[in-house]
Amino acid sequence: MATFKRPHSLTDITLHYCPGCNHGIVHRLVAETIDELGIEGTTVGVAPVGCAVFAYNYFECDMQEAAHGRAPAVATGIKRVNPDNVVFTYQGDGDLAAIGTAETVHAAARGENITVIFINNAIYGMTGGQMAPTTLPGQVTQTSPYGRDVQTQGYPLKICEMLSTLDGVALAERCAVNNIKNITETKKAIKKAFQNQIDKKGFSIIEVLSTCPTNWGLSPVEALKWLEENMIPYYPLGVYKDKDGDK
Amino acid sequence: MEEKVLMKGNEALARAAIEAGCRFFFGYPITPQTEVAAYMAKQMPKIGGTFLQAESEVAAINMVYGAAGAGARVLTSSSSPGVSLKSEGISYIAGSDLPCVICNIVRGGPGLGGIQPAQSDYFQATKGGGHGDYHMIVLAPCSVQEMVNLVKEAFDLADYYRMPVMIMGDGMLGQMMEPVSFGSYKSSKELAEKTWATTGTKLERKRNIINSLYITPEELEKLVVERYKKYDTIIESEARSEEYMCEDADIIIAAYGTIARVSKTAIKRARDKGLKVGLIRPITLWPFDKKPFEKYSEKVKSFLTVEMSMGQMIEDVKLAVSGKAPVEFYGRTGGMIPTPEEILEKLENMMGGER
Secondary structure, three states, X not given: OOOOOOOOOEOOOOOOOOOOOOHHXXXXXXXXXXXXXXXXXXXXXXXXXXXXXXXXXXXXXXXEEOOOXXXXXXXXXXXXXXXXXXXXXXEEHHHHHHHOHHHHHHHHHOOOOOEEEEEEOOEEOOOOOEEXXXXXXXXXXXXXXXXXXXXXXXXXXXXXXXXXXXXXXXXXXXXXXXOHHHHHHHHHHHHHHHHXXXXXXXXXXXXXXXXXXXXXXXXXXXXXXXXXXHHHHHXXXXXXXXXXXXX | OOOOEEEEHHHHHHHHHHHOOOOEEEEOOXXXXXXXXXXXXXXXXXXXXXXXXXXXXXXXXXXXXXXXXXXXXXXXXXXXXXXXXXXXXXXXXXXXXXXXXXXXXXXXXXXXXXOOEOOOOXXXXXXXXXXXXXOOEEEOOOOHXXXXXXXXXXXXXXXXXXXXXXXXXXXXXXXXXXXXXXXXXXOOOOOOOOOOOOOOOOOXXXXXXXXXXOOOHHHHHHHHHHHHHHHXXXXXXXXXXXXXXXXXXXXXXXXXXHHHHHHHHHHHHHHHXXXXXXXXXXXXXXXXXXXXXXXXXXXXXXXXXXXXXXXXXXXXXXXXXXXXXOEEEEEOOOOOOOOHHHHHHHHHHHHHHHO
């Protein structure tokens, strides 16, 4: 009989995330994947700057902390030195899609054989709720107090759609962890993204739409509803690129 | 007799790095150091190494961070504007105690500046560049041979002290060809195994974390203070300079790199004219070798700092001389190189009243 327990690849340290934040779920899915693939001893993670900046405390494997946006470049350095390591980055939307856009796009274009976990919650969490590159049109944040005005503040970046045009990308899939069905789908996607790397297939990115109840000013339950009603329609879930074509 | 080959400074730099065991190079094209990347692009694949042309200097230095953290000997090279872009990463590398070698083949600035040789990045190299309390060892060769020797040593210094080391050249040194031998360097340092590197735990050890974030100020202060104890050791044991004709000198020139060689020519001509002039040539720009300046500061009439900048090293010379003798300056900037005649004229003006 299976017992529910903490994955071995997740350290026994209390997460610092806010109540209702989805980071905890995604951390767990990554750790379960590392356990199930038996790669804890060869995995090296790269933590971002943003809410997940302390991710190096939570994964029971070697970790490097990158400067803001630079995780794919750092991961490239690690992977080129030890190609048999499994190297993943864990990044938020400000980190991956604003300050680190160049590093993201070029690691993808090179087909760098790494796994990228991308948390898109449409806001800068750690600095207190500023507009992100993925903030929805009309969405109120600290730096779009009248709602994101696309005339002056532009449109959101659709990362999976963009990266799916690049030949170096093996897998680009957008998921969410708002209900059990989607959590199961996300787990499958994350596992595939890691397996791709083991199979030397190239760059895999899993975008996970996530909630930020604190900075959205909503309760955890309201936040899930907001994600379903606003984010998923703008950022449709699904596989945007799969070199295998088997999905 | 040791075999000598005729090589461009930039290519000799690259070959020396490979001979020092460097198998990873991450860079971005910029004049006047492009031959370093070109050499690496050609040679690395032949020896199972990695040459990667990054999307920017910012990406390149962060690839260096990752590779250094993974335990490799790694090099990046650039020129002034590119080094400004790398400075963020250098601060992170210093703050995470990672070894690597960074070459700056300096050109005129600020901004895009020019592409001719300059020394106007002295402040950036020795006083920061990036943010926070940190240093890197800065080595300033004055010939292609010394470039080769110092590049090899730079990797040992980086590994030994677990910190970034910069080779500070200039467009002249990078572009000129000189006969050079590669066999003469022997490491004097016992290098420890890199047990801290993120190579995967293999489930045999506790996880390694490469990081410069310490959210508790007490903890961060303690770490920085510890790092400064290491810097004290380096100041004590690694500061290095060359003295040339200083014993009887009335004026001692302070100059490094390319302009130190030009100064030597000026000194020979000055001596022919009966002017007693010597040279202190700092080889390590950080740590700055104060000792020869302290030794001669009460013997000379004055010092003359000659630089290919508006005067940056002169601040360290003045600190070392500590008010015991006047310190004058002669320099050209923007890619202009002072000629021996110009330096001689300055020397004659300085001695003018007494002859």
